[in-house]
Every structure is written in structure tokens, then in C-alpha cells.
């Protein structure tokens with residue numbers, strides 16, 4: 001199966017294998033890679049998968065897209081990535097909340113957020129890609145993070161052969177827990193550096209290095225090439241398709257649904273990656289009636305779905321669900337490509353670059369309306385859902401998950417639709433312990449570790465081991481630099497990793 005750009009690159013070099021797409025990250029014309037055709041999964045296959053383990057389900061879905069990788073290799077990647085010691089409690093277990101709603105817990109991995117679902121396996125896909133494409137240089141992964149991606153990428157790529165990784169984060173733009181998670185990262189091929197500035201400064205600095213030919217030349221002299229771990233990379237997206245099939249399999253196995261019965265899916269959304277992976281599953285044959293696109297106070301996607309206008313010229317809010325504080329949802333480009341084709345997509349993206357705004361035509365809007373509804377939830381609403389979910393169901397959710405639950409509640413209240421609904425839970429509540437404590441008890445300790453203990457006492461749940469152990473881990477990375485020095489720092493580090 002070959003991959004092409006959402007913006008329509010037409011030369012032979014624009015039709016490349018899955019391995020090449022994962023290695024390259026972004027298409028030559030600035031677009032995102034998509035498979036030329038979508039593979040299908042029949043209901044018989046889904047029923048058969050419902051008797052399999054998560055790694056077997058994931059390998060079956062990955063194999064449909066990555067037919068250039070040997071099938072037994074994909075299965076061994078999945079067995080290693082989603083093993084019980086990496087995901088204690090299971091990779092994507094369902095927690096039944098009530099007769100309509102089940103929560104899919106995607107945060108049992110090593111960094112306690114759903115990004116582990118992709119970033120535990122993506123390094124294996126990249127290593128495989130280096131071999132399959134005969135690449136002898138080292139991949140040097142450069143990441144700008146507002147918190148969760150950086151740690152999940154470090155944890156995934158630590159000590160992977162022929163790869164080095166460098167993560168930049170804004171010095172005052174991540175939580176103390178997130179900072180500690182990154183600063184204590186182990187591994188001989190990892191480096192972490194804070195920058196004086198905000199996330200946009202970090203992101204801009206990284207993009208500048210990626211598109212600087214002299215930086216690429218300097219890196220080549222060290223025997224390396226740049227690669228990315230962001231959700232624009234196909235290798236990040238394809239592992240996420242698998243858990244939508246897995247959720248359906250679990251509902252079948254539990255007798256919650258009959259084969260072929262439709263479900264609804266609610267996804268707390270930032271970059272539109274996770275929800276788009278769900279939509280791909282639907283296009284491949286998974287019976288999904290409606291996707292609920294859940295946003296926090298940064299409700300640019302809610303407005304887009306309601307009006308057909310995407311306009312990033314608006315205020316940016318810092319919320320208690322920081323991984324969704326995003327004004328450019330990169331993966332929306334892939335949905336536009338599927339709905340309208342590459343020509344219109346290229347035009348919309350050009351308008352977004354030049355004016356920060358685009359408006360889709362009526363036919364495209366109608367087509368998107370058929371699958372998606374947008375809802376948002378402000379800060380008080382988020383705290384209220386955390387509090388009420390615990391009061392009603394004795395179940396603790398993090399602020400991102402609360403936004404997803406709110407969308408499901410709003411949709412059900414508005415429509416009366418009692419179709420079985422899966423809500424993605426994207427982070428452990430302990431990752432955002434002080435805000436969850438404040439929502440549940442009205443106040444929160446100053447110290448983040450005290451907040452972990454309080455949350456555990458109040459809810460009778462256990463602190464995840466990877467967070468509890470941070471208190472005693474040695475800090476390895478304390479450097480803080482100016483954004484202007486990122487290029488020099490990156491090249492210096494590339495010589496050592």
C-alpha cells in the first residue's frame with residue numbers, strides 16, 4: 001500500500017511505502033501522508049478479533065496499513081509495546097459507567113497519558129522503517145512539547161538503536177509533574193532542554209531547525225537525519241485506529257451490543273489526531289453512528305463544526321486540560337482530504353497559513369455534519385463533571401476525560417440518543433492531581449506529591465507507580481536556554497547521542 005500527500009503531490013517520489021512515510025514524517029509539499037486507499041475490515045473479522053488479545057487486535061489493524069512490514073514482526077512489536085509490564089491493567093480496557101456510556105481507559109502506559117498507545121510502538125515502527133528502507137544514518141528526533149508528548153516520546157525512544165531524541169519544553173509552560181517526568185528521563189540517547197519562552201516559541205524553534213537546510217547538512221556530517229514524533233506522522237496515527245476496533249470487540253464480548261450494531265464515540269480533542277483515528281476506523285467498516293468532538297474553552301473545533309469557518313484569530317486560554325489548549329488542529333487536514341480531495345485541502349491550508357482562517361463549502365460541511373458533532377466545556381463545567389462523575393459513579397476522571405464526558409452528556413440530553421457510547425479517557429487523573437483534588441474537595445495542596453496522596457485518600461484509588469517513583473528519581477536535565485540558541489544546542493547534542 002502506498003502513501004500520498006493530502007495536498008496532492010503527483011511525482012513518483014510522492015507515492016511512497018508505509019515505512020518511507022513513517023521515516024519521512026511530512027510530505028515534500030508540506031501535506032500529511034495518507035494511504036492511497038483505505039483497507040476494509042469485515043464484521044466477520046471484527047467478531048474473530050473479539051476473541052483475541054489487545055496486541056493481536058492491534059497487529060491485525062496495523063497489518064492492513066503497513067503491508068511492507070512482515071506480519072510476524074508487527075505482532076512482535078505489538079506484544080512488546082502493549083505487554084502487561086508496560087500497560088499494567090491492560091492497554092485499552094473499557095469501564096462501564098452506565099447503560100449508555102463506557103469509558104475507554106487509554107492511560108495505563110508508562111507516562112499515564114494516551115500518547116503511550118502510539119509512542120510505545122512508534123519507535124519499533126521507525127526502527128523497522130530504517131531497516132526496510134536500507135537507511136544507515138541515525139534518526140535524530142526533535143520534539144517541542146507542551147507536556148505529554150515530550151515525556152511519552154522520551155519513554156518510547158529511550159535506548160532505541162540508531163535513534164537519538166531531543167525534547168524542548170517551555171520553562172514555565174508545563175506542570176511540575178510533567179517537568180519532573182522529563183528531567184528525570186533515563187537512557188543514553190535522550191536529551192531534554194527547557195527554553196525561556198512559551199510553547200509557540202519552542203514549536204517555532206523546532207520548525208525552523210527542521211526547515212533549515214544548513215542544519216540538515218550539519219546533521220548529515222554527524223551521520224544523522226531529522227525525524228519527527230508529532231501526530232502529523234502516520235506512525236503516530238495508525239496505532240490509534242486499533243483501539244476503536246478493540247472497544248467494539250470488547251462491547252461485543254461483553255454482550256453490550258450485537259454484531260453490526262452502531263456505537264457513538266466521544267473524544268476529547270486537541271490536534272484532531274485521536275478522533276481522526278476513530279473516523280478512519282469507521283471508514284474501514286467499524287459501525288460508528290456519530291463522533292462527538294469534545295473541546296475545552298479553546299473551542300475552535302466546536303465553532304468550525306457549527307459554522308464551517310475555521311478561524312484561529314482568537315484568544316488563547318490556558319486551561320486545566322492543557323493538552324487540548326491548541327488553536328491549530330493539524331490532523332483536521334486529513335479529514336478535509338478524505339471529504340474534499342487534495343485540491344481544496346491545499347487551498348484551505350494555504351488560506352490558513354496566510355490569513356489564519358478558511359471556510360469550507362456547503363457540500364463539504366454537510367458531509368462532515370453527517371459524522372461529527374462538536375461540543376465544548378468550560379473550566380467550571382469541567383470541574384463539575386469531575387465532581388459529579390465521582391459522586392454518581394465513584395469513578396475518578398482527569399480534566400481531559402471530563403471534557404469528553406461532558407460532550408456525551410450534552411449530546412444525549414439534546415437528542416435522547418441511547419446508542420452505546422464510548423468516551424475516550426486520555427489521561428490518568430493522577431497526572432493532573434491538583435486540579436482533580438480542587439474539583440473534588442474545593443482545595444488542593446501546594447505540593448504536587450501531596451496532591452497525589454490526597455487524591456488517593458479521597459478516592460480510595462492507587463497512585464500509578466511511574467508518578468509515585470518520581471519523588472526519588474535523580475534529575476538529569478536542568479538546562480534552560482534562549483530560543484535563539486536552539487539550533488546550536490541541537491547540533492551540539494546530535495554529536496553526542
Ligand SMILES: *Cc1c(COP(=O)(O)O)cnc(C)c1O
Nearest residue numbers: 269270271272273274323426427
Ligand atoms: C494529546 C492529548 C489530547 C488530545 O489528543 P489529540 O490527538 O491532539 O486530539 C487529549 N488528552 C490528553 C491527555 C492528551 O495528552
